[in-house]
Amino acid sequence: MSLDTDVQVPQRRELRTSIPGPRSQTLAERRAAAVAAGVGSTMPVYAARAGGGVIEDVDGNLLIDLGAGIAVTTVGASHPKVVEAVQRQVAEFTHTCFMITPYEGYVAVAEKLAELTPGDHAKKSALFNSGAEAVENAIKIARHATGRTAVVAFDHAYHGRTNLTMALTAKAMPYKKGFGPFASDIYRVPMSYPFRDPSGMTGEQAAQRAITLADKAVGADQIAAVIIEPIQGEGGFIVPAPGFLAAVAAWCRDNGIVFIADEVQAGFARTGAWFACDHEDVVPDLVTTAKGIAGGMPLAAVTGRAELMDAVHAGGLGGTYGGNPVACAAALGAIEAMEADGMLQRAEQIGAVIRSTLEAAQQSQPAIGDIRGRGAMMALELVQPGTQEPDAALAAAVAKKCHEQGVVVLTCGTFGNVIRLLPPLTISDELLAEGLQILTEALTSA
Incomplete structure (x- = not known):
């Protein structure tokens, strides 16, 4: 399911270049000369368009958005209304x-x-x-x-x-x-x-x-x-x-x-x-x-x-x-x-999909210490297997692998060991499933 929002950005994941691409790299050079170093960014790509469940960067890469600008673009980044x-x-x-x-x-x-x-x-x-x-x-x-x-x-x-x-x-x-x-x-x-x-x-x-x-x-x-x-x-x-x-x-x-x-x-x-x-x-x-x-x-x-x-x-x-x-x-x-558009119900649907996917992954991933959240505000806390010792390095590695594959995920937590998922409520079921699959694969490989 997805919500009909007349989005103009193609609703698929597609990597036309490596991450970051050449245009993003050029913008990064300009940024280094003009923007204060204290302003950080999660990903090294520069956005050109966004909507639905996708961010398109300046190199034409289409990224699955599981961050929604830190819970800002709940209705998508370009909802017609x-x-x-x-x-x-x-x-x-x-x-x-x-x-x-x-x-x-x-x-x-x-x-x-x-x-x-x-x-x-x-x-x-x-x-x-x-x-x-x-x-x-x-x-x-x-x-x-x-x-x-x-x-x-x-x-x-x-x-x-x-x-x-x-x-x-x-x-x-x-x-x-x-x-x-x-x-x-x-x-x-x-x-x-x-x-x-x-x-x-x-x-x-x-x-x-x-x-x-x-x-x-x-x-x-x-x-x-x-x-x-x-x-x-x-x-x-x-x-x-x-x-x-x-x-x-x-x-x-x-x-x-x-x-x-x-x-x-x-x-x-x-x-x-x-x-x-x-x-x-x-x-x-x-x-x-x-x-x-x-x-x-x-x-x-x-x-x-x-x-x-x-x-x-x-x-x-x-x-x-x-x-x-x-x-x-x-x-x-x-x-x-x-x-x-019934977005309260859509948030519940998204949360159920995320939870079931992560709980299935937890069966074979002892590093997943906890799965928590409500609706489309979900997270997994990563730990040293068999303990509650936070594993921030693993969280960073998993996020990096997701980013390389064109999926936007965010980390958080006092100990830096939590991966949080905040997809726009306009994301399609297909994009959500693909993004979660890449996340679980990144957990395995990391």
Whole structure:
């Protein structure tokens, strides 16, 4: 199965040159002279077109996309509804700044967010440009609303690259090393990590472990917010044990602490629900979104309880480009595509195919320590066979072999030993199966 998206890029894998090809190599030389070395790239190829489940590079190579621009192009990289909405808006105006002369698109996106995010309470939104901006503003809102300053985050968390969000992020390299000092009054507690937690630990027990530490080290009455990814992204696609999120959220509610769900990577149909919190029936006070919200255009949001969002004084939230009209148009087009094309169901189908394929491979591959995720947000954690010792070298080797064969896969994890799969929901069954076959072959050969 695949979704009908009128994609112009051929939907097949085809390597016309080695990876990278000569045109990509020429661009790499230009890049080396002009682009800062601190900006990394997963693959050494340069994109020319993309859509459906394929990226075409400047040498004409057609690559199977199992990364979706890190969960951004959920509806594909050129979905007609997004393209048409963007073209229409560009022809009308590209910018006025919502803080000067507002426009309907911003309001319409906020209305849609109130409809789709968890909970049926009154909600309001503020729009920004990136996930890190959304997280930073969620913390600002929580601090202002509660009059408290302390913020609790979790092991393996990733929340961004700004100074405050680096403080929230757990992994030093490459995100934090050499960039301190970081924002203060940030505290870290253990995450529920079923593969690495003590055997038999339940979600409620893992939550109590975190709550006890937060209460003793900080004090519940000093905490403005607890922020958590319902499924951790860069930290390794860690799905907490059932009951963990609900127990933490209940503790926050009982103690006047703002519970922030960072849904930047897991949100907008990626997991087979609109938001990962929906799988656990957890209703956050604030939700941060970005990535898949706008089909590739830069847009982010904080959506939350109206009384929290309205606690900040006029002018306290915003930014020149926040809620840009073209990005808002793209978001409305992307959300329309998700609803009209049945993408929540498609994410579930993709997840079932990935899980069954990887579980079959696990029977003969003892290096696959864990298979986890939801919907089209799946991962495998690689270890030294017979142990839980992370094998980052194997993950890198497997990814390299996939890249050489024209399949885009990404690595992640605190230990660098996780391969994550984030295909666009517009990928065909045939391309998905071929990409997974190459992945399993790479596991065998590596």
